Amino acid sequence: MKKEDICFIEVESSLYVNKDIRIKKLFPMLLKYAKPFTLFERKTRSNIVNALPRFILRVIRIIQFTFLFYKQRNRLKNNNLIPSIYSSCKGICLLKLRQGEYKVFNFKEKKVTTIFPQKLDCQKVNDRVDSILESNLCPLSPEVLHFSKRKRMLVEDYVNSGRPEFTKGEVTKYNSLTFPILISIMNSTQPRVIYLEEYKSHILQTIKSYLSENTNDNNQKHNALIKNFVFDTEKRLRTYSDNTRIIEVFSHGDFWEGNILIDKKEFKVIDWTTTNFRSCFFDFFFSFFMFALTSHNYSNRNNQIIIFLKRNIENSFKKFSEELSKNSPLESQSFIVSSNLYRNLFYLEVLALKLNTNLQEKPITECVLWIKRFKNFEKHTSTKDTTLKRRSVFS
Incomplete structure (x- = not known):
């Protein structure tokens, strides 16, 4: 001092x-x-x-x-x-x-x-700064004015705007606001195609690496829970061919209404420390799960949240897919857009993100919380899969 x-x-x-x-x-x-x-x-x-x-x-x-x-x-x-x-x-x-x-x-x-705190090693500081710098690819991110990795600091433009407000059940309003923002984030860079097996292997390796490095007695129960959930999710993904093409896009990683700022009709998105390339529906699913949670004040009454998701998520997925088909620059190729496919990939991506110790102080706790939500959804929901087969969902 x-x-x-x-x-x-x-x-x-x-x-x-x-x-x-x-x-x-x-x-x-x-x-x-x-x-x-x-x-x-x-x-x-x-x-x-x-x-x-x-x-x-x-x-x-x-x-x-x-x-x-x-x-x-x-x-x-x-x-x-x-x-x-x-x-x-x-x-x-x-x-x-x-x-x-x-x-x-x-x-x-x-x-x-x-x-950034002194307890954070230099590589982690560099990673966080790089993530925020990468966010400037998107026109909706605050401008980075100055940064110094050596001094562990970064200066951004301060956006003095309020957050949008939604009441419980305003799904149409929520979708109409978030869909254009999601698409703008995705279109910040050229989307790319990767085979399911390659993409899945990369995510699983991230999860397995963390679990293998954290085997102390305190974590054994939670590690087993994560391993079992990953096994069940991977099993559901095996119904798709390893050569299934996955659309990978620029992703915010923590997109929800709390990170949206709005002034009249102009939007900004904040908190870009979790940027990466992910499957194209990751931000959609994360946003919608968060919308369900915040609409119910993070209630422990899981059935209310499940009912809300069951009623709305599939229809919203379909509408979002239709918006994507009109507003993405990906060249015409053959794709399968399946809600079940991308939802299960989303589950694994969330675990990989939360287990990234660069971003979380208590990653295991975060993972267990999200797994409980996912298991509840899969257990109580017999969602009809929306699968769209077309020459290109991104025209």
């Missing part, structure tokens, strides 16, 4: 504030510049307050937050221990992320700086 470093004190939910900011300045700045911060739109304990218009709810939450900052700062002045982070980056707010890095928001200069 240097004398010139700024002290950010924790106020609420891993959101820190520059301790030197004046109270009278904090409230109007958050109201004007913190539109992407979902903390200020969370529901309260009062049903009456929750029924208020979105803007009024934001005002109330920001007032509460500002008052909480006032109390935390007074505690600090009275020599009480307050969780703090020191940074050389100028800004009003600092957000600590679960993967270890933190973001400093400079509202005045419209910049957000990502700082």
Whole structure:
């Protein structure tokens, strides 16, 4: 820590504030510049307050937050221990992320700086920075203004836009918003074709490598669960020929409504640390599963989520496939577009992604959670497979 470093004190939910900011300045700045911060739109304990218009709810939450900052700062002045982070980056707010890095928001200069932790080795920092740089292939990503792998930091354009809001069951609205965004991401680079066997082998190798390196007693039960699920999924994929052609595209990897920012009719997509080339329906399935979960407030009542998916996912898959056939540059070749094929590939891709220790602190826990969701879906859903055979689904 240097004398010139700024002290950010924790106020609420891993959101820190520059301790030197004046109270009278904090409230109007958050109201004007913190539109992407979902903390200020969370529901309260009062049903009456929750029924208020979105803007009024934001005002109330920001007032509460500002008052909480006032109390935390007074505690600090009275020599009480307050969780703090020191940074050389100028800004009003600092957000600590679960993967270890933190973001400093400079509202005045419209910049957000990502700082990667010292505990992250250099190769992992390089990988994360490269993923974010690669995101600039997509016109919907925030512009990268500056980066330094040596200093473990990256500066991006700050997008002061709010997130879209959906109520339970608004599938048509959700699809009409997300389909063009998904296609724009996919079209950031030229799609390519790979044989199923080659693609599947690559994913399975990633999963098996992680499991073989993490064989301690604490993980044995979960490792067995993952292995059994992978075996069952691979078995379902064996119904397709190894020479089945898979369409591989540029993928966001964490695409859901929480990473979409919207201002009038203009969109931006944030959080690009999981970019890669994946099967062309990965982002669609991930997005739709997340939509089902958020629509039900991550409820433990799995049957409600399963019923929602059963009613909507197949029809949405078909509509998305039709949109792809009109809006992708892949040259005409012969393909099979099967919801069962791509959904089972999606299961394996999620496990490979979550087991990537560059991106997750507790990969096994994440995998077990997703496996439970997938098994529930497969167990309680007798989904009719949508299989489209045509000269090209990408004209």
